[in-house]
Amino acid sequence: EPEVTQTPSHQVTQMGQEVILRCVPISNHLYFYWYRQILGQKVEFLVSFYNNEISEKSEIFDDQFSVERPDGSNFTLKIRSTKLEDSAMYFCASSEEISQAFFGQGTRLTVV
């Protein structure tokens, strides 16, 4: 069964460093998303990406965040200068149509 794949599963980075989280969505999907879950809290929407551009973003998704689909298969989330409060589980999701939503297994980001 096709699945969304995220790498790495756990990333530890120093405050102020840049980090790139990688995702390989399901191949025929058209809509791509990043979500964040701080430990013990609910899952929050960060950004959606459709037709090679950002279609919607939340207030959390400020100038330190960016997304790319560099080669037609990967979908990346870059955090330019990490802060302690960026420590969270980051989920990539993709869907072929609006009614679906398939999640990857998540990347745990720890900022020290």
Add this chain to the structure above:
Amino acid sequence: AQTVTQSQPEMSVQEAETVTLSCTYDTSESNYYLFWYKQPPSRQMILVIRQEAYKQQNATENRFSVNFQKAAKSFSLKISDSQLGDTAMYFCAFKGAGGTSYGKLTFGQGTILTVHP
């Protein structure tokens, strides 16, 4: 903006019993989708069940079923014959289907379900 509320932070049930998790939502959209996701300790998000708002029939998936009350904006999850593997955090989620929607999910706060042997 849509909101999703899960009023039960924690629930527990005995193995083989039935449990119902509550969810209410608020939206001005007429067409949308509702989901229940399971998050076990591994923290992966696993889709349990999906409901289209335009369908009156409640969705079912094996031991999982929903009670969708559109007028009341209520979407509860019933788990029958609970198993130890059902122990997890359960999230209710809303996804709009309007013309300007690109399908973002809005999640509730989650309910921790513990199944006791």
